[in-house]
Amino acid sequence: MDSGKALYGLLKAIQFQECAVFCAMSEGLKLTVEEGKCVQASAYVPADNFTEYHVREDVDVMFKPQSVHNVMTDCEISTQTADSVLELRDEDASEVAKLVLKASAFLGLLVDLERSCDVMELNLSPDHPNVSIVTYGMQDRSCIEVPKSSDMMQSFSCEQAVSLKYQLPHIRLIMKALAISSKVVLRCSSNGLLLLQLKLEKDDQRQMFSEFHIVPLLDDY
Amino acid sequence: MKCHVPGPNVKVLGRTIHALARFGDELYLESLPDSILLRTLNAAESAYAMIKFNKNFFSHFNYNFYSTEDNEGLKCKISMKSALNAFKSPTHMDKQVENLEIKLDPESSKLIFQLKCKHGIVKTYYVSILDCKAMQAVYTKDLVPNRIISSPRILSEALGNFQISDDQVTLEATNQSLILRNYVDANIDLTKIIRTQISLKPSEFDSYTIGDETTITFTLKEFRALLAFTEALNLPLQLHFETTGRPAVFIVHNGTTFEAHFVLATSKPDSATQASTQNSSRTDKKRKEVNNPVGSAKKKPHLDIDISKCLDEDSHLFNYIDIPEEMDLRPIKVTIDGNSGDKANDPEENMNFDIPGSPTSRIKIKSVFKRCFENTFDPRSIERIVLAENSDSD
Numbered sequence: 001m002d003s004g005k006a007l008y009g010l011l012k013a014i015q016f017q018e019c020a021v022f023c024a025m026s027e028g029l030k031l032t033v034e035e036g037k038c039v040q041a042s043a044y045v046p047a048d049n050f051t052e053y054h055v056r057e058d059v060d061v062m063f064k065p066q067s068v069h070n071v072m073t074d075c076e077i078s079t080q081t082a083d084s085v086l087e088l089r090d091e092d093a094s095e096v097a098k099l100v101l102k103a104s105a106f107l108g109l110l111v112d113l114e115r116s117c118d119v120m121e122l123n124l125s126p127d128h129p130n131v132s133i134v135t136y137g138m139q140d141r142s143c144i145e146v147p148k149s150s151d152m153m154q155s156f157s158c159e160q161a162v163s164l165k166y167q168l169p170h171i172r173l174i175m176k177a178l179a180i181s182s183k184v185v186l187r188c189s190s191n192g193l194l195l196l197q198l199k200l201e202k203d204d205q206r207q208m209f210s211e212f213h214i215v216p217l218l219d220d221y
Numbered sequence: 222m223k224c225h226v227p228g229p230n231v232k233v234l235g236r237t238i239h240a241l242a243r244f245g246d247e248l249y250l251e252s253l254p255d256s257i258l259l260r261t262l263n264a265a266e267s268a269y270a271m272i273k274f275n276k277n278f279f280s281h282f283n284y285n286f287y288s289t290e291d292n293e294g295l296k297c298k299i300s301m302k303s304a305l306n307a308f309k310s311p312t313h314m315d316k317q318v319e320n321l322e323i324k325l326d327p328e329s330s331k332l333i334f335q336l337k338c339k340h341g342i343v344k345t346y347y348v349s350i351l352d353c354k355a356m357q358a359v360y361t362k363d364l365v366p367n368r369i370i371s372s373p374r375i376l377s378e379a380l381g382n383f384q385i386s387d388d389q390v391t392l393e394a395t396n397q398s399l400i401l402r403n404y405v406d407a408n409i410d411l412t413k414i415i416r417t418q419i420s421l422k423p424s425e426f427d428s429y430t431i432g433d434e435t436t437i438t439f440t441l442k443e444f445r446a447l448l449a450f451t452e453a454l455n456l457p458l459q460l461h462f463e464t465t466g467r468p469a470v471f472i473v474h475n476g477t478t479f480e481a482h483f484v485l486a487t488s489k490p491d492s493a494t495q496a497s498t499q500n501s502s503r504t505d506k507k508r509k510e511v512n513n514p515v516g517s518a519k520k521k522p523h524l525d526i527d528i529s530k531c532l533d534e535d536s537h538l539f540n541y542i543d544i545p546e547e548m549d550l551r552p553i554k555v556t557i558d559g560n561s562g563d564k565a566n567d568p569e570e571n572m573n574f575d576i577p578g579s580p581t582s583r584i585k586i587k588s589v590f591k592r593c594f595e596n597t598f599d600p601r602s603i604e605r606i607v608l609a610e611n612s613d614s615d
Binding site: 105140141142144145147150 | 300303306307309331339340341342343344345346347348349
């Protein structure tokens with residue numbers, strides 16, 4: 001691999017847990033971290049990012065995603081037996097909405113959300129305004145509305161209105177990754193699971209990805 | 222009330238809110254037929270700020286949008302935190318925000334800020350109204366003998382020399398010069414602090430009129446906030462003040478669209494010359510008295526009395542808690558009370574001879590209450606504490 005810089009940035013962005021599951025596949029590397037079975041983040045590095053890439057056997061190992069590179073350093077990372085990775089995706093659940101957004105603009109919206117809030121409500125609808133993010137503070141309510149005609153929205157598809165609630169601290173976990181990414185795909189499945197796929201473009205035109213699965217908050221009713 | 226603020230003015234409004242947030246925790250909004258007033262008062266009631274935005278600050282202004290019969294204008298109080306939330310980063314606001322709509326419905330319990338941003342994004346903040354009362358301070362800004370007009374840069378550069386830990390500044394205004402120095406609390410160890418003094422020549426200012434040479438002390442935190450605000454808007458700052466105990470009024474306006482008044486309570490500086498008078502204890506009361514000269518009127522009726530008194534007699538608050546006659550009978554130590562060096566180096570004596578009823582700071586208040594548990598308990602001291610509390614309980 002030419003430079004570890006981009007990889008380091010990507011790993012930093014998903015480093016909210018001590019341990020990651022490292023999975024080497026013939027297509028590329030995948031590192032996964034989980035937070036309390038609610039958020040799952042993966043960094044995916046396609047094989048073409050590496051100048052040399054060989055996978056001998058398909059084993060899962062576990063290691064700490066710390067400083068990974070250095071020019072002439074042999075970095076030995078002790079591995080542990082991998083825990084099984086939670087399969088958050090439900091094959092039966094269909095996708096109800098898919099949005100493609102500019103990562104920087106989406107980050108700008110998230111930064112503006114009130115810090116004291118715990119819950120974020122995401123409303124998606126085929127009607128105007130297509131996206132609205134509502135946060136409930138101590139006494140106040142604030143609402144951000146984005147129509148699909150907005151510059152930051154590169155594609156929008158949503159057949160029927162959905163309203164989902166997420167833990168705001170969970171949403172905040174993606175902010176670091178958003179900061180280094182160029183584009184984000186946001187998918188909602190019918191069971192409420194939010195999937196964010198972020199694309200990171202490197203200087204050499206190659207791409208790396210990160211992926212976040214976020215479990216929704218269920219209403220009390 | 223419904224009004225629209227165009228993009229560039231949103232930045233000004235944002236800066237205003239941020240400046241007001243340095244003063245108080247609550248924001249009072251009042252809409253009048255031709256303007257909107259924003260006011261705040263700090264918790265100690267020693268600093269007050271009022272900013273008036275005229276009709277032409279807005280691109281659309283409808284004071285009676287909901288066509289109520291009540292002609293009094295709408296008033297509301299909101300939490301400063303909520304207001305800040307709507308104006309997170311005023312420096313970038315003009316680039317993102319195209320238009321801001323402020324709506325206040327007399328029936329509703331929410332004040333609505335709706336920001337229309339670039340990319341078609343609309344941000345709406347529904348801010349809870351805490352109260353429907355207005356608050357106003359009584360102060361005189363005209364007819365005062367001392368007036369200075371200055372560019373805020375001169376003053377903020379001067380303040381840059383002060384320590385961050387300094388919390389009060391003393392302004393000594395004479396016809397020859399304006400001296401700024403950090404106020405040194407009487408019971409701080411003099412070996413541990415830095416005294417700063419800056420002298421500014423009248424020629425440095427745009428206008429300099431001192432009709433009555435005086436020395437005033439006021440809080441630095443709010444002064445810094447209002448200077449930062451003035452500097453950001455690049456407008457001259459007018460300083461109107463009388464004498465110790467009367468509020469100092471800072472005025473910023475751009476002529477047509479808005480006018481800001483910042484009122485800071487002043488108190489007497491600590492210096493040996495003043496302390497040698499019979500009312501030596503005055504200097505000691507600074508911290509407590511500072512709370513009073515500026516008061517809120519409508520909100521707290523009983524304060525009205527204080528204010529009117531304040532206007533009738535010069536700094537009545539000092540006289541009000543003035544120490545009874547036996548003051549003079551006490552040891553010499555008392556008369557040099559204001560001399561901070563003496564006291565600071567001698568905490569033991571401080572305990573025994575200090576004037577009980579007029580603490581300079583919280584540290585001292587503690588020591589006063591401690592006296593109640595000591596053998597040398599003096600019932601008079603209790604009396605004075607009560608007096609002091611009465612004046613402060615508002």
